[in-house]
Amino acid sequence: MSGVLILSVSAGQLAGPSDEAGQQVARALLGQGLPVASRQVVDEDEAAVEAALRAGVGAYGLIVILGGGGGSAGEIVRRVLARVTGARLILNERLLATLEAGHARRERPMPRREERLALLPQGAVLWSMERGEPGWVLETERSAVVVLPAASPALADLLSRHLLPYAHARLGREGVLLRTLKTAGLAASDVEERIGPWLGAEGGVAVGCVPVDGEVWVRLSARA
Known part of the structure; x- marks a missing residue:
């Protein structure tokens, strides 16, 4: 296992000219001397995401998935990652509290149907932020998988506060x-x-x- 796989999940990026979030993550990692082995863009399709993850888990020490927010890409990523790793999807109380706090700041109650957005694979650790969507990480025996919201304005803060220190700790010897x-x-x-x-x-x-x-x-x- 070596290096980082950056996996962007987005139908729009397949047809678009660039993968800005993926480039941002790659620049941040490479700027710290951390090895980016591959960047891939896959469609918001469960079979496509599952194929990419099954190929990546075990082949790379760290997988960074972009597209893990509250949209359809985020739901697909959670379901597929739970299936690939054999983890159950469970309610993450910290993530639920974060979602509720976001609605409270907008002075709106959170619809019950949005509670499903707080489901994460069992064992996932939340990377919380004061504002903006959080990220999270799930460690397996073969790889660590980080899931980040690609379109979030908090992405840069997630990289500096969470991803880079974590990547250094996990891959530092592969600098x-x-x-x-x-x-x-x-x-x-x-x-x-x-x-x-x-x-x-x-x-x-x-x-x-x-x-x-x-x-x-x-x-x-x-x-x-």
Whole structure:
């Protein structure tokens, strides 16, 4: 088991130009020298999410799922994760209190039907925030799975306060030193020609070339 899998669950992102939340999580992890092994986007479809999770659990030390809020993606993630890990869905009292407090701030009672949003797989630990949707983590024998609300304005705070410290504790020994050299005014083929002897070469430092928004980035990475 090594590295992090970032799994975005969203029908819109499959058709859209980008996965902004996934990029945000990847940048935060890589900026701390933590290894992001893969990023994937899957449809809000139970079979698709289950296939991705069954392939990921055990293959990655940490799985970060984006789309775990109160919408349909969040309900699918909870059901599928409970099924894949063999955990029962139970009422999480802390999450229920958080949902009720959010409605109280808006001076509205919480509908009974929304209590289902407080169901989490047994053993899940809530990552609460003062404002905004919380995240949560479920540890299994083979992987840890973190579920975060992709569209929440509190996502950045969830990353800094919860995900990054947790990822360091779980994957700290797998740290990666990363440096990025940004070039401008050059085509990717020109950059690749100049750094050709180092691309794919064996050794302690991996060199890659990535076109990004009109620039070409040269990435150097090495195991810490």
